[in-house]
Amino acid sequence: MTSDHDNRPPARGSKKGQARARAAALREEAEARALAERRRERFMRAGISVGVLVVIAVITIVLVNRSSDGPEGTGAIPSGAIEGGTGVAAGEASAPVTIDYWFDFQCPFCGEFEAQNGPVLEELVADGTAQVVYHPAAFLGEESDRASNAFGCAIDAGRPVEFLTELFANQPAERTGGYTTDDLLASGEAVGLDDAVFESCVRDGTYADWGRHVLDAFRDEGLEATPSVLLNGQPLENPAAMSADEFRAAVETAVTTS
Structure with missing residues (x-):
């Protein structure tokens, strides 16, 4: 229980x-x-x-x-560019001095160098002292892209140096929307590039991203500022501050040591 x-x-x-x-x-x-x-x-x-x-x-x-602000790039490189597509050469490859000139069309210091020494570069090419390789590294924005594109079109047309000189002579203030398509066509017309082929190349943006391709090469070279000017591979210190006489003297030194 x-x-x-x-x-x-x-x-x-x-x-x-x-x-x-x-x-x-x-x-x-x-x-x-x-x-x-x-x-x-x-x-x-x-x-x-x-x-x-x-x-x-x-x-x-x-x-x-x-x-x-511009047409999309195609990755195209001007047919007259040097091997690797990083610029265009003026002068004979057998010249005793090779001058690599890296610039951005908007860069104000590049404008100063061009004003002082652009004519010197042309003289050095003309007398056989140097081969100059022009490298348009575009890093300051759309304006630089448009200018480099048009420069590529001028290479195709056979007048790159004349066109470059005209662009720098009319360089707008940096990042102000300059180097418009109309500006670039007007600069082309000023140096005799007034045909439909050049206009179409500029308007279509055939080389719209070429300047960025050159910029990649610029960085691969370990360069940090424009203008960068190398004489037989050796960089000049502060080329933008060089007078024409100082620049000629530096080139003459490179000739004697080449």
Whole structure:
């Protein structure tokens, strides 16, 4: 016969009851932590997705804005460019001095160098002292891209140096929207490039990204500023500050040591 005492539930204060209560509390705490962790992971995934979308949107806006002021490049390189497509050479390859002249058409210091020493470069080519390689590295924006594109068109037309001289003579202030298509066509006309082929090349942006290709080579050479002028591979220090006489003297030194 079973006593009533045996059928009673454990007293609330018993050790078994306390253990069960603690176990239940621990389960509830663990479940709450797991739920909170799942929610945190969902929020993090959502945040990452939104962040990725924002980055994609920003990149898209930058690319659209960069290409909105001119035609998209094709990767084309002027047919008269040197091997590697980083510039155009004037003068004989057998000349005792090779002058590599890296510039951006918008660079004001390049404009100063050109004003002082552009005519000297032409003289050195004409008398057989030097071969000059003109490298249009475009890094100052859309204006530089447009100018380098038109320079490539002038290479095709056989008048790169004349066109370069005209562009620098009419150099706009940097990043002011200059070197418009109309500006470039007017400069071409000034040096006798007024045919439909040149105009089409400029308007179509045949070489619209050539200047950026040259810029990659500029960086690969370890160069950091324009103008950079190298005589037989040796860079001149601060060429923009050189007078015509100083530049001629540097070239004469390169001749004697070549």
